[in-house]
Amino acid sequence: MKKSLKQLGAFLILLLIWNSYTNVTEASTFREVYTVNSGSGVLLREAPSTGSTSIQHLTNGTFGTVFSIDANGWARIQVDGVTGYAPINFFKKATGTIKIANSIGGLIVRESPSPTSKNLATLKYKMIIEEFSARGGWSFVQYGNITGYVASNFIGKPITYPAIVASKSGLVVKNIASTSGASIAAIPNGKKVEVHSELMGWAYVSVGDTKGYVVASFLTKEMPVTIPSTNNLINPKQVITHKEMTTFLQQIAAKYPRFTELKQIGTSVEKRPIYAIRIGNGKKEVLFDASIHAREHMTTNVLLEMIDTYSANYASGSSYLGFNVRSVLDKTAIWFVPMMNPDGVTLVQLGANAVANKASVLSINGSSDFNRWKSNIRGVDLNDNFDSEWSKISNSRPGPSYMQYRGPYAFSEPEAKALGNFMTSRPFKTNISYHSSGQIIYWFNYQKALELSRDRGLAGQLSQLTGYKVMPPQYLTGSGASADYFIQETGMPGIVLEISPYVGEKPIPLSNWDLIWKQNAKVGLYVANEAAKR
Numbered sequence: 001m002k003k004s005l006k007q008l009g010a011f012l013i014l015l016l017i018w019n020s021y022t023n024v025t026e027a028s029t030f031r032e033v034y035t036v037n038s039g040s041g042v043l044l045r046e047a048p049s050t051g052s053t054s055i056q057h058l059t060n061g062t063f064g065t066v067f068s069i070d071a072n073g074w075a076r077i078q079v080d081g082v083t084g085y086a087p088i089n090f091f092k093k094a095t096g097t098i099k100i101a102n103s104i105g106g107l108i109v110r111e112s113p114s115p116t117s118k119n120l121a122t123l124k125y126k127m128i129i130e131e132f133s134a135r136g137g138w139s140f141v142q143y144g145n146i147t148g149y150v151a152s153n154f155i156g157k158p159i160t161y162p163a164i165v166a167s168k169s170g171l172v173v174k175n176i177a178s179t180s181g182a183s184i185a186a187i188p189n190g191k192k193v194e195v196h197s198e199l200m201g202w203a204y205v206s207v208g209d210t211k212g213y214v215v216a217s218f219l220t221k222e223m224p225v226t227i228p229s230t231n232n233l234i235n236p237k238q239v240i241t242h243k244e245m246t247t248f249l250q251q252i253a254a255k256y257p258r259f260t261e262l263k264q265i266g267t268s269v270e271k272r273p274i275y276a277i278r279i280g281n282g283k284k285e286v287l288f289d290a291s292i293h294a295r296e297h298m299t300t301n302v303l304l305e306m307i308d309t310y311s312a313n314y315a316s317g318s319s320y321l322g323f324n325v326r327s328v329l330d331k332t333a334i335w336f337v338p339m340m341n342p343d344g345v346t347l348v349q350l351g352a353n354a355v356a357n358k359a360s361v362l363s364i365n366g367s368s369d370f371n372r373w374k375s376n377i378r379g380v381d382l383n384d385n386f387d388s389e390w391s392k393i394s395n396s397r398p399g400p401s402y403m404q405y406r407g408p409y410a411f412s413e414p415e416a417k418a419l420g421n422f423m424t425s426r427p428f429k430t431n432i433s434y435h436s437s438g439q440i441i442y443w444f445n446y447q448k449a450l451e452l453s454r455d456r457g458l459a460g461q462l463s464q465l466t467g468y469k470v471m472p473p474q475y476l477t478g479s480g481a482s483a484d485y486f487i488q489e490t491g492m493p494g495i496v497l498e499i500s501p502y503v504g505e506k507p508i509p510l511s512n513w514d515l516i517w518k519q520n521a522k523v524g525l526y527v528a529n530e531a532a533k534r
């Protein structure tokens with residue numbers, strides 16, 4: 001009896017030591033971001049006392065990392081690499097925004113907002129961080145116990161989707177995507193959460209005030225309530241708005257997480273997201289885009305029907321029109337950017353009342369009928385705004401117009417810039433750019449020798465597939481077109497397909513859909529398969 005009591009005592013002491021040890025560990029890695037909340041600012045001092053030497057004056061709104069707060073209310077705080085002390089009541093806790101690391105090569109966190117400042121860490125692609133401020137191209141962010149500055153254009157707003165915790169004992173939430181991270185909360189079994197990112201087997205989730213990383217395999221992404229059980233998620237024989245497209249893409253990404261990836265590659269002038277979605281796990285990649293011209297929004301339907309059909313056949317392991325879909329797309333994945341010009345498409349489909357810049361588009365167009373509109377919402381023709389000999393464009397209109405105004409400078413428009421950046425951010429083997437109308441194919445941008453015959457050959461094969469006519473080379477002095485920019489930057493084929501018999505200056509009537517799909521159903525798989533050899 002005595003002996004076992006002694007053992008119990010020893011055990012309790014051990015437990016006490018272990019407990020205090022873990023507490024110390026957690027305290028020493030405590031990091032919280034605060035911001036100065038005092039009109040006249042506050043002095044950062046060498047020691048926690050008003051008599052101590054001041055190091056720096058921190059102005060109102062300055063962000064700092066708090067390591068500890070002592071019993072007298074003095075915080076040990078670091079600002080841009082300088083550590084000192086200040087009274088915590090001159091600060092308030094900062095609230096961050098959830099952002100995703102979009103830099104494929106890794107996101108460097110620096111001590112201060114300068115490219116030459118100390119490199120604190122490199123965060124992986126798709127890691128979730130909290131952003132507290134963005135100024136002069138630099139964002140102050142936190143990842144676990146790391147706080148510092150990253151280039152603002154390498155982080156973005158993540159695309160979220162719902163999931164349910166499926167773990168009987170619930171899930172522990174970590175502050176970083178690692179078992180060595182601090183446990184900061186727990187989420188019970190059956191709870192619905194929003195997933196912001198997935199990487200290395202971890203998912204960043206949020207529910208209420210709780211946010212952090214959980215083990216991804218304990219989440220179920222099948223959401224029968226929001227995802228139709230049919231393998232046919234969209235009816236392409238209808239006008240599809242940006243909002244409807246967004247829902248569809250989120251359903252596809254949630255339904256097929258193992259072989260799709262949805263990301264936002266940019267934002268339009270009126271802040272509508274520009275999405276890209278990958279279908280397939282192939283190491284090689286090709287790029288399809290559509291609706292760079294507003295009135296040509298039937299081209300979005302073509303890409304959405306490819307996404308819908310190819311992913312259903314991939315999931316079931318079926319062949320489609322002679323292609324083993326899974327085997328093709330696991331060699332070459334397809335990235336689709338189905339709506340390049342969401343503001344312009346919204347204007348054409350829903351009219352001037354649906355856009356923020358109503359007065360200016362009415363004045364540019366001179367009419368409330370926007371059926372002929374090709375440009376973005378500022379009256380810039382996005383397919384004249386790319387930096388492919390932009391300065392030599394000879395036929396630009398002098399100012400904002402429903403079409404053919406190249407803009408004040410190359411890549412002046414966020415939509416063109418988004419696709420231009422995306423085109424060169426990954427080693428795409430082919431770009432297919434969908435336009436309407438006329439059933440013709442453009443492919444030439446001064447290629448030479450083998451590239452010339454390769455690209456002419458691919459245009460010919462697509463002509464056989466679609467029945468569209470291959471256009472002879474056009475020797476333009478300057479272009480500004482997205483496919484020409486792709487050819488110029490990558491040396492790979494960039495081909496324009498103009499769907500539908502010619503209809504003039506207006507959208508393609510829905511009655512032409514059946515013919516268009518028959519001509520184009522195979523194009524994605526054909527192009528992916530062809531690219532596997534490059």
Ligand SMILES: [Zn+2]
Binds near residue numbers: 435436
């Ligand atoms: Zn066009």
